[in-house]
Amino acid sequence: xxxxxxLDQITxxxxxxxxxxxxxxxxxxxxxxxxxxxxxxxxxxxxxxxxETFLRAWKALPGWEPRAKFSTWLHRVALNLCYDRLxxxxxxxxEHLPERTDPALNPAEELEQKQRVRAVEAAIIALPERxxxxxxxxxxxxxxxxxxxxxxxxxxEALESLLARARRGLRASLMERTGS
Amino acid sequence: xxxxxxxxxxLLALIETYGAxxxxxxxxxxxxxxxxLKADPQAFAAALEEARSLDMLLQAVPPVDTPAELRARLxxxxxxxxxxxxxxxxxxxxxxxxxxxxxxxxxxxxxSVAQTSTPAQEDQAQELVYAxxxxxxYSMDLEDEAPQ
Numbered sequence: 030x031x032x033x034x035x036l037d038q039i040t041x042x043x044x045x046x047x048x049x050x051x052x053x054x055x056x057x058x059x060x061x062x063x064x065x066x067x068x069x070x071x072x073x074x075x076x077x078x079x080x081e082t083f084l085r086a087w088k089a090l091p092g093w094e095p096r097a098k099f100s101t102w103l104h105r106v107a108l109n110l111c112y113d114r115l116x117x118x119x120x121x122x123x124e125h126l127p128e129r130t131d132p133a134l135n136p137a138e139e140l141e142q143k144q145r146v147r148a149v150e151a152a153i154i155a156l157p158e159r160x161x162x163x164x165x166x167x168x169x170x171x172x173x174x175x176x177x178x179x180x181x182x183x184x185x186e187a188l189e190s191l192l193a194r195a196r197r198g199l200r201a202s203l204m205e206r207t208g209s
Numbered sequence: 210x211x212x213x214x215x216x217x218x219x220l221l222a223l224i225e226t227y228g229a230x231x232x233x234x235x236x237x238x239x240x241x242x243x244x245x246l247k248a249d250p251q252a253f254a255a256a257l258e259e260a261r262s263l264d265m266l267l268q269a270v271p272p273v274d275t276p277a278e279l280r281a282r283l284x285x286x287x288x289x290x291x292x293x294x295x296x297x298x299x300x301x302x303x304x305x306x307x308x309x310x311x312x313x314x315x316x317x318x319x320x321s322v323a324q325t326s327t328p329a330q331e332d333q334a335q336e337l338v339y340a341x342x343x344x345x346x347y348s349m350d351l352e353d354e355a356p357q
Contacts, residue, residue, distance in 0.1 A: 042287065042288065043288055044288070044290065045287075045288045045289045045290035046290070047284075047287075050284055050287040050288070051284055054275075054280055054283045054284055054287075055275075055280075058275040058279070058280060058283055059272070059273060059274055059275050062273050062275055062279070063272065063273035066273050076276075076279050079275075079279065079283070080279070080282060080283060080286070083283045083286065083287075084286055087286060087287050087288055090288060091288075142269065145266060145269060146269050146270055146271065149266045149267065149269070149270055150270060164267075167227070167233075168227075168228070168233075168267045169267060169270055173236075174235050185235070189222075189226045192226045192227065193222070193225050193226040196225065196226070196228070196260075196263060197225070199263065200259075200263055203263075203266065
């Protein structure tokens with residue numbers, strides 16, 4: 030994720046170099062999609078957010094100024110799009126809310142591991158959005174504290190507070206689900 | 210980045226925030242965290258155990274791969290090279306240049322012939338042109354034009 034390598038690829042992608050475009054997509058689309066998926070819990074919506082994020086990136090490329098890392102900028106755009114969608118969801122009535130993953134739906138058909146994963150994914154989505162974002166960026170996507178704080182536009186101290194609360198909330202939620 | 214000494218209280222906060230893996234802690238606090246953990250393992254055992262069980266659950270969450278169809282859409286929306294974007298059809302430079310050169314040579318040759326040809330040669334040339342256009346003969350035309 031070298032800064033200079035990004036700059037070179039951004040310049041070439043802005044000029045329409047297909048190899049540079051593919052390299053940027055391959056390097057960053059997985060991370061953006063993962064954040065959107067963990068935040069929204071809906072694959073289709075997450076793909077829409079990823080597409081919108083990259084559309085904005087392509088538009089921004091010609092005048093790109095390296096004030097932030099490209100990856101940080103991309104994740105910030107994706108995260109803000111997720112916040113917008115979560116906000117809109119709260120505005121619709123409960124019966125129109127998209128169905129969320131529920132590990133209790135088909136317990137007999139699920140392997141134990143798969144159930145645990147689904148339970149964790151559901152518990153992350155149930156967290157307050159900023160806590161979910163902090164946990165996804167740091168614990169699942171492996172961003173450093175500084176990167177995650179920059180993406181979320183908070184201080185490292187605030188990020189740590191969000192992370193600690195997210196882990197506590199996740200643990201409580203999982204204990205509640207398993208009844209232990 | 211210079212290492213920072215941390216207290217036992219700070220280490221407990223780090224465990225609660227980042228989990229049991231010291232490599233996940235801020236870089237400048239890792240070394241001090243390792244020293245504290247080694248010095249008094251029992252003091253942090255319960256916190257580490259609790260954090261480790263959650264870490265394992267988080268690690269089991271599979272990574273998300275970009276589906277091929279989405280990848281294709283992302284690439285398709287990207288900027289295109291300037292020439293392809295405009296789709297303006299242009300002739301290669303050598304075509305108009307070649308046409309101009311041919312025209313010049315033709316004109317020059319034509320003018321040279323016109324200046325040096327005799328009336329007899331002109332008649333011959335006109336006869337050839339008439340024949341090529343499908344008329345019977347040049348002399349017949351001349352007869353038709355002759356005063357009655």
